[in-house]
Amino acid sequence: MRFNLLLIIITFVSFGAIAQSNPKESEEYKLNKAVYLQAKKYNDIGVAKNALYKLIVLDPNDASLLDSLVLMYFDYNQHAPSLLVSMDILKRDPGNLVALEISATSYENLQLYDKALTAYESLYLRNNNLYTMYKISFLQFNLKRYSESKTSADIILKNEKAEEFKIVFNPDRNTSEEVTMKAAVLNLKGLIAKQEGNKEEARKLFTEAVADGNPFTFAQQNLASLDEN
Template identity: 35%
Template structure:
């Protein structure tokens, strides 16, 4: 009986050894091995971009992100790939992930703002445009903030942003394009565009005379501004 029990114990030990071997932790990668894998993936990514193979490029960036979770640059590149191929939901999500790592990433803020606007998440888009303006002092981001505030019926906030735009010296120089037909755009100064938006706010608030004055101010700056002309005619 004793011999049989010893044999049983031995057999059980042999059964346990392979299981323990399977559960043994994998050897951790060294910094040098990670660096080499990164370099290989970066080369493959660059080749994929050169050959316009976006699927491979995205895969390699995801591998780089997984291996280097604190490096926001790989996430910025991935968000850009999604955005450039009009995959706005994925672009927004990947850009927001980058902002969790680096909340001052201008590239991620821009992609998140525009992508969220494209998918109809206007409140969240507005937040990103407002942050973008605070970080960059870019008056186009301020105009987008004003327009989204108007779209969301946040009229007091919109008016505050518009007044900031009108007072900004750069708004007289920088241009903004508006479609006037299926094939043609019209460029006007940012200041004239802001005054046209101001008129729209007044229209929504039922202040026709204030709207008329704002349209007239826009046309004084840009006499051929079609949107302002049409808006003024609609008041008559």
């Protein structure tokens, strides 16, 4: 009888310990979660971020909290912290495509082009996405790796979806233009040809980039620039 009573006491204590070890059950966690949700509702990012950090400290094993934090930084163009958080996510989950894309974009915005290229190449191996390949080609161009950039561009042009896939350019802060991936790649190849000193090939490529009649300010400017020199 005494043994059974002892067993019951031990069982209750064990269940109590499990309940106590669940951070989501604590009053502090519930309070900070309520603050976080309310601040998000009112778009008070500073308060929301502070509450989210407290939740991460209280429950460091909840991967979704880091996901929320990296998206918050990324949405507000805070590239350095978004990069650092995405790196922590990738340590825990190397296959996290969102974190990998954010890390690549953050490296690019921080002008760390070598690292951005490596991140985009890793991303492409996982998502086989045309836009990712375009970023690879463009970064190779920025790094003056023109032969590699042309090879990447040709991979895109061989894909039949290049004429359907759209990409948005912003000629200025108040204007956006949507062009086909094919036009964007032809413009990029034109820039490569220009850098290599092949003016007539560049002219041909820029002309093809604007041949569909859609506004493409960058390609038009690049074409006009050939006659300025």
